[in-house]
Amino acid sequence: MIAAESEHSVPVTATLLLVDDEAHVLASLTRLFEDDGEFQIIAKTSAVDALSLLKQTPVDLIISDMRMPEMDGATFLHQASQLWPQTPRVLLTGYADIESTIRAVNEGGIARYVAKPWDDERLLQTVNELLEVKRLREQNARLLHIKEQQRAELQRLTENQESIIQRRTAELEQTASQLEVAYQELHDAYFQSIPLLSHLVEMNERFKKNHSNRVASIARLIAESMELDKAQVRQIFIGALLHDIGKIALEQTIRAKPVDKMSALESKRYRQHPMLGESALLSFDPLREAAQIVRSHHERFDGKGFPDRLSGEGIPLGARIVALANDYDNLLLPNNFLGKALVELQAHEFVINESCKRYDPQVVRAFDQVIDEVHRLLANDKETTLPLAKVEPGMILSQDLINQHGMVMLVAGRKLSEAHIKKLKQFEEAFNSRLMVSVKQTTG
Template sequence: MNETAHPPATLLLVDDEAGILSALRRLLRPTGHTIHLADSGRAGLEVLEREKIDLVISDMRMPEMDGAQFLEQVRQRWPGVTRLLLTGYADITSTIAAINRGQIYRYIAKPWDDDELLQIIGDALEHRRLREENARLLALTQEQNEALRELNANLEQKVRERTAELEQVNSFLNLANDKLKQNFLISIKMFTGLIELRGGVIAGHSRRVADLARKLAIHFELDTKGQQDIFLAALLHDIGKIGFPDAMLARPVVKMTGEELGLYRKHPLVGESALMPLDELKEAARLVRSHHERFDGQGFPDGLVGLGIPLGARILAVASDYDGLQNGTLAGKRMSPDEAKAMIAQSRGKRYDPQVVDAFLELLGRPKQETGRDLEVRAADLQPGMVLARDLVGRDGVLLLAGDYILDASLVKQIQDYARREGVSLSLHIRNDKRMGPGAGPGSS
């Protein structure tokens, strides 16, 4: 136990046996802690009313007020005081009552081992310190988030300030250890907030994607570390967009200019570079780099194919696009959940891993079919007068034709030529109602 790492604490020892109190005081004197003694629960409460106490050690069996009653009052009146129970007899019922009512940190059996008791006290004080540090860091995080909301300077200034905050968080995370895992997760959520606090349709996107990605990871029975890496990568998959102009963040991919698409294709690499310095995020960084790869090898930045793409990245691609289709950042218009599912299913084996798509549909349910309104028609069977029920999106994600477009003979020929040229089996969703032209529909003559 390291007694010099932090300032000495103030301890209260409560026992009706003077010999026990003397033994405890002798044992604890070399630690440098300030020691207060009380020979009953009532006397202990009086000490607590006038002194700032960090930790209480109370005997279980005492007259008038036993240890369970005393520690319960301590919990109610001074909840920040760490509580230990000293019990000298095998009364499991009383011990359980003390644990439940007093919410003690640990109980210690008499006679105790000196080294073990010192270790327990040290651990309890360290636990208290970490709890206070966690509250401080949480308050600091909330202050930083509030400051982000108030930013209204120009883009360059905002990027500089947010980058400085990001570096500050990185410095903190590099010092994190196993005892600060909760603070580490809070800091990860701050990363996500750097993009989503800029508002628009992306608000909440990363957290929704992270929730779905973790459920898919559980479906594939990945170990705890694998699930955590996918969850963190999902929270941070858009961190590479931190330098995007506000207008570009709000613009759907299909409506971006060539220059904007060039910048967009770099964000997985920028995101990976931002996360790689942190050992805890190296695997998540690898998934962020690959979440825009396609199963058919047509993705970016590395053109990976099939199972050569990390499983976490294949999961992240489905989860991210499902939410993106619904919030309108991909296809240029918001889709219903069923429409988004149908788009994912349509790209099974092309953009997405078939096994991940199957798991996704099993988890969320298959899209409901609209009887009498939407037909799936092969390109070869298209006829003039048909009306598109959904957007027609190319294999590279570019919008070719918007929904509700009425096909003429020239467009039918262009679509059929496109399918032959690309070597794809292209099917379009066609409205099956009065808005379709006369004689339209597969098999009509």
């Protein structure tokens, strides 16, 4: 027999709090659970004392009698649930205590109630089941806590990784933006140099001043008449401006000689200039289409051209357009492939007659539709040469302005401003020279 109030410390897996005002009942319960060997027992004969203990010490399970003098079991278990809501609570009650039992269920949140007298095996089974449920709940809570910690850590790592990715992305975007700006600057600088390159070709060809500009303008009129998109029109215009760029690599004696006066060897060398021009442009991706135009602008629709003897639609459309524009302007100049200059009506008739032979009939029809605009274009291309003192803002250079040292000061096509004229006058004063400026004549 144990004392009315006792605390036992033995190696156990769970601590039970037993509360009953009858010492012999406590002794029976204590003996039952001690004999099982799995429990540490705390026995209290007073519900008030039991609550004082619970305020300081948690337990794994509470078994309480219903009828006690200072505080009944329902009230005690209700207050115990406020302190340790997860601790299972078992009520011992007699058959006459049904109403009190219901109150204990509602207020005390008891897990089970056991009728007196109890069956030892059933009571042990009940306690073990409740402790197993408690253990599983605690294990689940621990796992949930670990999971939440892992989730929080993963979120922290993810946010950190996202921050790193965002920072790296921002750095890459900044680098890409800088590269894009640099590329655009290179792109703009390259395209700004195209007119200068086309004029370099014509510097030593007395009869071909502004030829490339005229060919480019005629080609653009034809391309627009054929309703090609803006990107195609731009490439055709550039290809036309640079169609003779390969001639820079030719000997001056060949460049200065009319085609019909060349020897067989000179003619063979001359026919290489489209390929030389293409190779000069292929290194810059935005000019690849223009490079194809440069290579093929001497091909004929009937396959008798050079350098590849392409025919029909096997010739790039841009090259077919530039071929016609180039020949038409050449026909109006001395030393052309016919050996004599034609007037505009004769040149127009030549183009019409060569449809399906030299020229694509589709391109010929488009050219015929814009012939009046071509005539106006060529009329506006006529020039006059003035001393600098008579040059006015708004005039357009018809030829490159070259000083006595052979340096190009301004390229043809430049619209002169007051600032340009002021700089040129300062140059005259500084070098005691007089500049003669070729400008386009205005009509009307």
